[in-house]
Every structure is written in C-alpha cells, then in structure tokens.
Amino acid sequence: MSDIVISGLGLVTPFGRGVEPYWQGLLGGRSALRAARRFTAPLYRGEPVGEVPWEPVPGDAPRKSAYARAAFGEALRAAGLAELPDGAVVLVVGQAQAQARPQARDRFRAQDPDGRPVAEEGEFLGPEPADVLGSGAGSASPRVLHLSHACASAVFAVGYARELLRAGAAPLAVVVGSSVLNRYEYASMDVVRAVGRTAARPFDAGRAGISLGEGGGALVLEDAERARARGASADIAVAGAACRVSGFKSAASDAGQVARCMRDALADAAVDRLDHVHAHATGTGQGDAAELTALEAVAAERGAPALPVSSHKGAIGHLLHISGAPAIAAAALTLRTGIAPPTAGLLAPEPTERLVLPTAPLELAGARTAAVNSFGFGGNNASLVLLRR
Incomplete structure (x- = not known):
C-alpha cells in the first residue's frame, strides 16, 4: 500500500494568513501573544492572547468560518487542486456544528443571565460547512x-x-477547522485555572498557564501515488497514528497515558528512529511536567541521547480543537527544512536528561521522523508520527 501523505497545508494564525508567516514567526522565536484588541469577556483581565490580525470583509461569513475557509483554500492550492474531487471527505473539527439543531442553538444563546449571547454568531458555534468550502467544493458534493x-x-x-x-473509502480527505476567542471557551479554561496571567512559556521552569489563541487550519491527505501523479508534494507521510480515549486523569497530566500513546504511534509507524517531537506543551505546570516525563521515558526506550522537542503555543497560544493543525505543520516543515524551531517564551528550560528544548533554531541534519502530540480533556490522547520520504 502506498503512503498516505500530507499534500497540502493551510493556516490562519495570530501571525497572519498562511503557513509561511507562521513558520517564519516560529523560527524567529517570536510571540504573537498580546493584550486583546477585539476580544472581551466578563472574566478577561487583560492577559496576553493570540488574536488573528486581520478581519474578514464585512458581510462575509462569521470570523470562525472565514478563518477556516482561508485555511481550506490555501491547503487546496498547496495540493495543486482547484476543487475537491468526487468522493472526497471533509472532516470538520470543532466544538459544535452551527447548522445542527438550530432550536437547541437558540436555547443555548438565551441562557446568558444578562440577556447577551454567550458567543457572537459563529464564534463558539462551529463553522457552517458551506461557509468553509466556498468555491473549493466545485461541482463535487463531498461527504462532510x-x-x-x-x-x-x-x-x-x-x-x-x-x-x-x-x-x-475516499480518494482524498481534508481536515479543517477553526477557533475564535469567545467568552464561553475562555470561561471554561479560566474556571479550571488553566489560563496564565502572563504569556505562555511551555517547558519553562517559571510557566504559569496557557494563553488562548485563535485561527484556522486545514490539511489535505491522499495516497502518495495520486499526489505525485498530479505533481503535488508527497514527501511527508503520516506513518503512524494512535488515538485513544482513556485515562483516569486529564489526559495532559497523565504521563503513563501520554507515553503509551506515543509508543503506540511509533509502533504503528514501524520506524527505528525518532528525530524530533512537536509537543502538546501548553505551558501549564502539571501538563508540561507529565509530557516531559513521558518524553524522557520514550527517549530512553529508543536510546535517543538528545531528542529535540518544540512547541508552538508560546508563539500563537492554544487554538483548542484545531491546535493540532499548526503542530503538524511545524513538524512537517521541521522535516522538510532540517531545522527545529525554538519554543517562544522559553527562558529557563526545565532540566532534562535526554531531551533538548531549543531556545534558538536547531539544525537537524538528516532528520526523517517527527512525532506530534495532542491531548485534551476527557482522556483524549493522540499522537502522530510523520516520516519524510
């Protein structure tokens, strides 16, 4: 069987539209986290957040849909596609689907005791598929x-x-989603004391919590032979994956479950080396400590004396449901360029035995494999292994 490859990437981040501004921001060790210009919430205290610096055209789709559409369009163009082929599958990720059960949606909005909507239209609620796809669907009717x-x-x-x-079951698949800063999701992170009052500093000894961000992401996946036949990139394969719903603690603070997920993904990939990890690392005390413990264990098992580990969340914040898209993009570009980006905000790295936590771009000559970690509440654990062919 031919590899399943990532033939197209698209992003909207607090660095702006596109994968390239994001990558250059990461390589420069820059942070786009600032006090909000647009976002407001009853509990918001002025701490840094990652806001997208551009606004959709007035009268266009809501911002959440617009961010997803922009990422979707970039990913299609990067894959050399003018539109989706017949039979394509679009996987929309997010908190809730906007067009589903409109009566329940209206009741949800009416629950604010002050008579205000919990979120602006299209912010907490997920993007409408029609808004996301735009003209990219062409004449096809993709399964969503x-x-x-x-x-x-x-x-x-x-x-x-x-x-x-x-x-x-499909000739091609697109994963797409977006997040927009809103009072509901902000409150849900604040109530569990996850939000830091200063900018996120993943893996730093002085880290104090997450910074929330917003943006959109999209990835085109297809068979390598199909991509090559069209002249599209086919060098980054999704070699291994492990997606688990398990654990008696929050996934991000359960070192055993994190390590197990990574082991399963590496076993699925059947690779004999691990050259880089793009970590979940949000900047919380417990979560980062658990992931470091798991990474140390996996590095020791594989005999890796100096495993480079990076995170993007000190640069753009935590994009919640779609945060895996910038993580995968960073890992793919690390393999393509042979350079691991630093972790923005990392001033005093936690002591490690077998891990390297770069504070400046790190050359990785001959790097071929990278793992991507992504963990969430409810015991949601996921790891990917990317392989450069």
Whole structure:
C-alpha cells in the first residue's frame, strides 16, 4: 500500500494568513501573544492572547468560518487542486456544528443571565460547512463529517482520515477547522485555572498557564501515488497514528497515558528512529511536567541521547480543537527544512536528561521522523508520527 501523505497545508494564525508567516514567526522565536484588541469577556483581565490580525470583509461569513475557509483554500492550492474531487471527505473539527439543531442553538444563546449571547454568531458555534468550502467544493458534493475530541480533535481527524484513505473509502480527505476567542471557551479554561496571567512559556521552569489563541487550519491527505501523479508534494507521510480515549486523569497530566500513546504511534509507524517531537506543551505546570516525563521515558526506550522537542503555543497560544493543525505543520516543515524551531517564551528550560528544548533554531541534519502530540480533556490522547520520504 502506498503512503498516505500530507499534500497540502493551510493556516490562519495570530501571525497572519498562511503557513509561511507562521513558520517564519516560529523560527524567529517570536510571540504573537498580546493584550486583546477585539476580544472581551466578563472574566478577561487583560492577559496576553493570540488574536488573528486581520478581519474578514464585512458581510462575509462569521470570523470562525472565514478563518477556516482561508485555511481550506490555501491547503487546496498547496495540493495543486482547484476543487475537491468526487468522493472526497471533509472532516470538520470543532466544538459544535452551527447548522445542527438550530432550536437547541437558540436555547443555548438565551441562557446568558444578562440577556447577551454567550458567543457572537459563529464564534463558539462551529463553522457552517458551506461557509468553509466556498468555491473549493466545485461541482463535487463531498461527504462532510464532524469530529470533536477536545483539544486533540485535529489529530484524531488526521488519524481517521488516514484510515478512510487506506481502506479506499475516499480518494482524498481534508481536515479543517477553526477557533475564535469567545467568552464561553475562555470561561471554561479560566474556571479550571488553566489560563496564565502572563504569556505562555511551555517547558519553562517559571510557566504559569496557557494563553488562548485563535485561527484556522486545514490539511489535505491522499495516497502518495495520486499526489505525485498530479505533481503535488508527497514527501511527508503520516506513518503512524494512535488515538485513544482513556485515562483516569486529564489526559495532559497523565504521563503513563501520554507515553503509551506515543509508543503506540511509533509502533504503528514501524520506524527505528525518532528525530524530533512537536509537543502538546501548553505551558501549564502539571501538563508540561507529565509530557516531559513521558518524553524522557520514550527517549530512553529508543536510546535517543538528545531528542529535540518544540512547541508552538508560546508563539500563537492554544487554538483548542484545531491546535493540532499548526503542530503538524511545524513538524512537517521541521522535516522538510532540517531545522527545529525554538519554543517562544522559553527562558529557563526545565532540566532534562535526554531531551533538548531549543531556545534558538536547531539544525537537524538528516532528520526523517517527527512525532506530534495532542491531548485534551476527557482522556483524549493522540499522537502522530510523520516520516519524510
């Protein structure tokens, strides 16, 4: 069986539209986290957040749909596609589907005790598929599925897409989603004391919590031979995946479950090396400590004396359900360029034995494999292994 590859990537982040501004921001060690210009919430205290710096055209789709549509369009163009082929599957990831059960949606909005909507139209609620696809659907009628696995949703969707493609159930799959800063999701993170009052500093000894961000992401997945026949990129394969709903603690603070998920993904990939990890690392005390413990264990088992580990969340914040998209993009570009980006905000790295936590771009000569970790509430654990052919 031919590899399932990532033939197209698209992003909207607090660095702006496109994969390239995001990648250059990561390589430069820059942070786009600032006090909000647009976002307001009753509990918001002025801490740094990652806001997208551009606004959709007035009268266009809501911002959440617009961010997803922009990422979707970039991913299609990167894959050399003018539109989706017949039979394609679109996996929309997010908290809730906007067009589903409109009566329940209206009741949800009416629950604010002050008579205000809990979120602006299209912010907490998921993007409408029609708004996301735009002209990219062409004359095709793609099957649209909705997945929600907390902050691991995007990586779960990539694993699911890989299985669909390997089974011959679709010629091509697109994973797409977006997040927009809103009072409901902000409150849900604040109530569990996850939000930091300063910018997120993943893996830093002085880390104090997450910074929320917003944006959109999209990935085109297909059989390598199909991509090559069209002249599209086919060098980054999704070699292994492990998606688990398990654990008696929050997934991000259960070192045993994190390590198990990584082991399963590496076993699925059948690779004999691990050159880089793009970590979940949100900047919380418990979560980062658990992931470091798991990474140390996996590195020791594989005899890796100096395993480079990066995170993007100190640069753009935590994009919640779609956070796996910038993580996968960073891992893919690390393999393509041979450079691991630093982790923005990392000033005093936690002591490690077998891990390297770069504070400046790190050259990785000959790097071929990278793992991507993504964990969420409810015991949602997901790891991918990417392989550069």
